[in-house]
Amino acid sequence: MDRRRRSGGGEAVYLGGETSKSINATQPKTRLIYAVGPKNGSPASGSYYLPEHKDMISTSINYAVAGESSDEGEPYTRLRQGHGLLALLGWGVLIPIGVTIARYFKRHDPAWFYAHLSVQGIGFALGLAAVITGFSLEDKLSVEVDTHKGLGIFILVLGCLQVMAVLARPGKGSKVRKYWNWYHHYLGRLCIAVAIGNIFYGIHLGEDGNSWNIAYGIVLGLWFLVVAVLEMMRCMSD
DSSP: EEEEEEETTEEEEEEEEEOOOOOOOOOOOOOEEEEEEEEEEEOTTTTOOOOOEEEEEEEEEEEEEEEEEEEEETTTTTHHHHHHHHHIIIIIIIIHHHHHHHHHHHTTHHHHHHHHHHHHHHHHHHHHHHHHHHHHHHHTTTOHHHHHHHHHHHHHHHHHHHHHHHTTTTTTTTTTHHHHHHHHHHHHHHHHHHHHHOOOHHHHHHHHOHHHHHHHHHHHHHHHHHHHHHHHHHHHHH
């Protein structure tokens, strides 16, 4: 059997199933398939094949208990979650930790520098992977997330500028070192601020509920608490 219902946005919702051809059959098959595809793409007569769809889910019905159980989730769920985790860990966790190391642990020279460089390097690599998976996800789902994508590209550009700044870092005795420090510090803070906002915006777009917001909110809260304590200790030592 096949049922189709029109929906907005140039799409149609399909419901497909299978009925038994046996004369003695008392109930239809238990498998149901739901799919979202383009308008004017009805299954061809004879084959009844659906056109390629961008979203689907399959379910099974247990007639013995009059219940329904879901077997498979929507497509690209792992890709969506992977994109979110990469962005969250890279831009939203490791980059802030790297900044914290640089600000509060310079007395442990040169260990702080190598720790800062390593953490920021890993964070940038994960953030870059998040941007790449984001482009792939946008293409596969054919969704428009221009603001989220634009902010992601802006964050990546800021990260690239930071990498180039490290490569062009002047010596400690250079007259321009002070201006380089200003550039490096404030550009990094801008990158973190935009990244945090875009992560929460991405969670909103993904409609993943409050669990992701709560989890990342707890991480941010702990980071702010640690920074506050370290800042107080820094002021007292000065």
